[in-house]
Amino acid sequence: MNGYHLAQINVGRFLHPREDAANDGFMDAIDPVNAIADDTPGFIWRLVGDGNDATDLVPDEADPQLLLNMSVWTDLTALAGFVYRQPDHLAIMRRRKEWFEHMEVFMALWWVPIGHIPSVAEGMERLALLKANGPTAEAFTFRTPFDAPD
Numbered sequence: 001m002n003g004y005h006l007a008q009i010n011v012g013r014f015l016h017p018r019e020d021a022a023n024d025g026f027m028d029a030i031d032p033v034n035a036i037a038d039d040t041p042g043f044i045w046r047l048v049g050d051g052n053d054a055t056d057l058v059p060d061e062a063d064p065q066l067l068l069n070m071s072v073w074t075d076l077t078a079l080a081g082f083v084y085r086q087p088d089h090l091a092i093m094r095r096r097k098e099w100f101e102h103m104e105v106f107m108a109l110w111w112v113p114i115g116h117i118p119s120v121a122e123g124m125e126r127l128a129l130l131k132a133n134g135p136t137a138e139a140f141t142f143r144t145p146f147d148a149p150d
Contacts, residue, residue, distance in 0.1 A: 003114050004148040005044055006073045009123030010107035012100035014065045018055070026099045029092050030055065036088055037071065042078020045117055046071040059120050067100075070123050072112065076145055079109075083142070105131040108139040111148045 016022040030053045047070040049056040073079040108126040126139040135144035
């Protein structure tokens with residue numbers, strides 16, 4: 001076992017204002033899908049705001065339509081299992097075009113020392129690194145993963 005866990009950030013820009021009824025399908029699924037994530041083997045932590053999710057957090061005041069999700073997992077296998085094989089999560093991913101604009105870079109992965117909880121600023125920085133440099137050990141994707149540092 002190494003001394004690192006996998007952090008992830010994903011963002012989406014709503015097509016409609018956050019409170020719009022057009023987003024209800026997504027908003028209604030957040031709590032049940034988060035509960036499944038919380039109970040998934042390999043899950044360590046997820047970002048929450050005032051409620052049980054991060055929907056009230058605005059990572060960029062200049063972009064109030066931007067929504068974010070951050071979490072930490074034991075490893076890439078655990079996170080990929082949830083993201084790509086958990087049926088309820090997959091159902092939401094398949095409908096994302098109903099709620100979110102297309103974004104070139106919308107998620108980033110990176111390794112953090114065990115016990116480290118990444119900040120929103122750290123996550124946004126990783127997205128920016130991925131957009132600027134493509135996949136590197138500092139910010140990568142499922143398609144182009146990097147091993148943990150040790």
